[in-house]
Amino acid sequence: MLQLTHIEKTYTTGEIQLQALRDVNLHIQAGMMVALCGPSGSGKSTLLNICGLLNQDYFGEVRFAGELLMRDYRQAMEIRRTHLGFVFQKFNLVPVMTAFENVAYPLLLNGLKAVEVKRCVMAMLDHVGLIKFAHYRPDRLSGGQQQRVAIARALVHQPKLVIADEPTASLDSETAEQIVALMKSLGREKETAFIVASHDDRMTLHCDKVIHLKDGVIQLEENLCAA
Numbered sequence: 001m002l003q004l005t006h007i008e009k010t011y012t013t014g015e016i017q018l019q020a021l022r023d024v025n026l027h028i029q030a031g032m033m034v035a036l037c038g039p040s041g042s043g044k045s046t047l048l049n050i051c052g053l054l055n056q057d058y059f060g061e062v063r064f065a066g067e068l069l070m071r072d073y074r075q076a077m078e079i080r081r082t083h084l085g086f087v088f089q090k091f092n093l094v095p096v097m098t099a100f101e102n103v104a105y106p107l108l109l110n111g112l113k114a115v116e117v118k119r120c121v122m123a124m125l126d127h128v129g130l131i132k133f134a135h136y137r138p139d140r141l142s143g144g145q146q147q148r149v150a151i152a153r154a155l156v157h158q159p160k161l162v163i164a165d166e167p168t169a170s171l172d173s174e175t176a177e178q179i180v181a182l183m184k185s186l187g188r189e190k191e192t193a194f195i196v197a198s199h200d201d202r203m204t205l206h207c208d209k210v211i212h213l214k215d216g217v218i219q220l221e222e223n224l225c226a227a
């Protein structure tokens with residue numbers, strides 16, 4: 001579904017060049033949950049930004065659903081809007097919008113009618129156990145509740161792939177466990193693939209594949225789903 005071939009990424013800051021990814025090859029199949037591990041600075045977020053078509057300044061090839069991406073801003077935006085979802089460490093909810101409005105946002109971007117938006121958002125909030133909080137703004141929700149809103153927002157338009165950068169890093173361990181379990185069950189139900197950067201071993205335990213990065217190089221790829 002998403003295929004990266006010979007990806008190289010260099011950041012240039014003034015005179016200094018830093019190679020953040022070297023010859024990275026990665027294939028994420030439909031419905032698969034992939035963990036991305038590695039020490040701070042190993043290139044996890046850089047790789048996720050390329051997978052999420054947020055950064056197109058790289059060498060190598062990225063294919064989405066078989067289609068070669070041409071580093072075209074409009075093409076990337078279109079794929080992000082229709083086929084990708086994002087979850088971040090700091091939740092990134094819009095503070096002035098209610099939980100309902102935050103989750104509705106991707107559907108409005110996709111041009112759904114109001115009645116459909118309402119149906120999908122309420123179903124999604126129900127899935128993540130937050131129906132009662134639909135009209136709360138993020139500042140009235142706990143960290144775990146905010147992350148559940150963020151997951152609902154990432155999945156509401158039924159994307160093919162969700163990109164999650166340290167989704168459990170701001171949560172206590174019990175909440176983190178629930179969030180991972182929730183992502184896994186929702187992903188399985190809708191055949192959504194996930195690629196998740198994490199320092200958290202509990203996260204990797206739930207994944208089909210674990211990729212270990214160090215200094216921008218894939219050191220090891222463990223397939224756990226074949227067992």
Ligand SMILES: Nc1ncnc2c1ncn2[C@@H]1O[C@H](COP(=O)(O)OP(=O)(O)OP(=O)(O)O)[C@@H](O)[C@H]1O
Pocket residue numbers: 011012013018020038039040041042043044045046047
């Ligand atoms: N915008 C940028 N400009 C210059 N260098 C950058 C930029 N973003 C990241 N880097 C560098 O690229 C390398 C990889 O960074 P990246 O953020 O991908 O690591 P990471 O594995 O996500 O780390 P962490 O676990 O701390 O989030 C690091 O050496 C970092 O300093």
Ligand SMILES: [Mg+2]
Pocket residue numbers: 044045046165197
């Ligand atoms: Mg990072």
